[in-house]
Amino acid sequence: MGKLDGKIALITGSSRGIGSAIARQFAREGARVAVHGRDTGALAGVVADIERVGGRAIGVTADVTRFEQIESVRRDIEQQLGPIEILVANAGKNFVPPGPLEETTEDGWRASIEGNLTATFLTIKSVLPGMKARKSGNIITISSAAARRPHPRSPIAYASAKAGIQMMTQHLAAQVGEFGIRVNCISPETILTERNEQQIPDNVQQQLVGTHPIRRLGTPDDVAQTALFLASDDSSWITGIIVDVAGGAVMG
16 A cells, blocks of 8 residues: 555656656555646656556646646646645746856846746645645645755855745645645755756766765655655644755755
8 A cells, every 4th residue: 555545646847857756756656646747758758657557647738837727737637637635846947047146137037936936836826725625735845955055156046936935835834734734845955867967067966975964966766755755644744844855965
């Protein structure tokens, strides 16, 4: 018996990377998973992999900065799987390179806020009313160590958006606990996703390893295991927390 048997979960941004690892982990634990992404080929691959080992998954596509598209996806999931009981609002990325604030373009700033903070807000806004009506639900947001560790080379727009996600998580947890809904946030540090393995040179990876008390970089599975704990009844009396999945690079 899996820890999420029969649960219906939506993981946004799950066609690759951290989201893909979470979708696969949840499916292994018995959840029926809606895999979301905009790359239809990658999306189909994750769904096929889950079904190949006996899991249940569907693929859904939406621009998570457009509320009407998220609403359409939610309705599709409800029709095909049932009401969403677990939401992992994972979709987001860094849209601008690190640099001085005054060199950050207005377009880059807006894209970072829209693609991270607003996307998370709109996804929760769509799913939350049903959870409140059923008086049950579990929401997990995804932030970043950049939101908790100031650095002169930090991508400030991205860090600001991710910090906003953390505060939104905690305010929401305070609002919805009485409805039987838990809301927590995972804040990863450098994770060796497929993209990062390709983009970060080996020598830079080794330098980054040295900044972590646990002398390795994180993997998508490290985040997925944390998400599983927060999504399961193992954490039934935990809400409103920020979990640093950071190998000790962020403490306190």
